Amino acid sequence: MELYHLRTFVAVAEEKHLTRAAERLFTSQPAISAHIKALEETLGVTLFDRTPKGMRLTPVGEELLPRARQALAAASAVMQHAKGLQDELIGSVRIGLNTDARFLRLTALQAGLAEHYPRLEVAMLTGSTGTNLPAVRVGKLDAAFVTGEIDDPSMSVCFLCDEPLVIGAPVSLRDQIISTDVADLARLPWVYTSPDCSHFAAMRALFDAHCCEPTRTLIANQEDALVEMIRAGVGLGIVRAGVFSNDDHAYELPVALPSVPLQFVYLRKRENDPLIRAVMHQLCAVWGIAPPADAAREAG
Amino acid sequence: MELYHLRTFVAVAEEKHLTRAAERLFTSQPAISAHIKALEETLGVTLFDRTPKGMRLTPVGEELLPRARQALAAASAVMQHAKGLQDELIGSVRIGLNTDARFLRLTALQAGLAEHYPRLEVAMLTGSTGTNLPAVRVGKLDAAFVTGEIDDPSMSVCFLCDEPLVIGAPVSLRDQIISTDVADLARLPWVYTSPDCSHFAAMRALFDAHCCEPTRTLIANQEDALVEMIRAGVGLGIVRAGVFSNDDHAYELPVALPSVPLQFVYLRKRENDPLIRAVMHQLCAVWGIAPPADAAREAG
DNA sequence: ACCACGCCATCACAATTTCCGAAGACGCGA
């Protein structure tokens, strides 16, 4: 028994004629006849009395008709519900962060996602470039903010902005900072970032260029931990410009540093995933950049 | 969308593998794959995430699954209900009577029908042979008791018993009944049956044989009316033997009359109608006669 | 690092089902 049997059953019951039911269902009358016959055989009951005037429901058919309607309605409900879910994103998306929410414009992103996909649960998970990348690779994250050049063909990378770096210094060490010469600074205590952080590369470049090695004091792989260490006076460190504005405990040294790109990454194979598309769409709107074109052509 | 799509959907959702779902549904894995693909296309949503380990429901699929189950259950309810109605007779059957209920053994017939077909509504409609036959012909009755020979090829006739006839006379006329000679009796007042009643034929035969004509007094086409007329002293009449046993107002004259057959008739073209079959089966049980064999061979 | 395994998607072709148009059977009404 299939749905078309029931559809035909109901149509014939309502039209009381095979011919009219056939017209209503845009098919031929023999087809309708066969449907009814097959249905009657599988059900083992007679649904209609055949009269010269048409088809009249038997008491059994009368009794089965509302159930058939119910089944059709239930099937229709599936389709209806699916239509409602058509372009709806439901479930959750996990986005890895690598720095503070304001700089990443998270409230705007969250607002855009919430507005367009009210049933999408958005999880913003703090981390760092170093932890975000593998998390995205293994699927623990759907996408993530990272800094620095990403050289991974399995990743799609979306450039957001250049992030200027500065050397941050605690106020408590101001007395010991007599010059902004890198070699001098290297002798002071430093808070290291972890090697998988892009700031680490910037730091290496800086000291290598001046042929010196900083004093290692502490390694922090979370940016806010790093910032707190600097503010607490543990040592100098490389941070994004602006984190110490109007800060009583730390300030920026006027040393030119290269900037690193802030980027948004996700698995390339998911670039056509509606979830990713939606997040990217909102993200690009927030950052004022063009969303990635329909990337089907480079999917192979 | 058809039911098999939903069946496959549910099976895959439960088995989490196309392969296993295919085994469960006794078909091949590509077929299952096609079902899911087609369903996803008609619904416009993605139901499963394809993983190397199998199929995992998406949140959308998760949401649609119970509705799909509901639709399948509704369809299954149709079949279930139909199975229950399989050999059940529902609706009503109209049986025409031509004499009193006890003689027709109606309580036994009613009991048998009620026991085997509790949902069958049985209507016993009083009438006479003359009114019952056309009523059966035009479908106002499904079957009827009649007396006398029936010569109608469109009718199936089932002989039940021979019905002995007697001349009934009112006690109030006893004084005027000096002999049982028919010619003498003919001079007394008579209550006629209508010409379409088999008793009428018996009456005609009786008087024709004795070359006399009875005095017509009143015509009654209902047997109980006839009986009442006789008891009220209106005149003599031909009735079934036994109706006046222990009756204070009328009695039977010892005049030999031919008997007429009591029969049960229905439209021959309905002889395979389950309703007719059921009634005949019960009727024959009550009357202790063999039910008509599967009459398919003489249906043409 | 490699290979074997299990998973699903796709393909071409076969089997089945469904569908159609025509013809037949039947009862009704003119």
Added chain:
DNA sequence: TCGCGTCTTCGGAAATTGTGATGGCGTGGT
């Protein structure tokens, strides 16, 4: 009695569905 409208049946065509083989892909064991 004939015409009309109904449903049923029939043969062949069309569409759908199912099958087995093949390939891509990721995983886990060696």
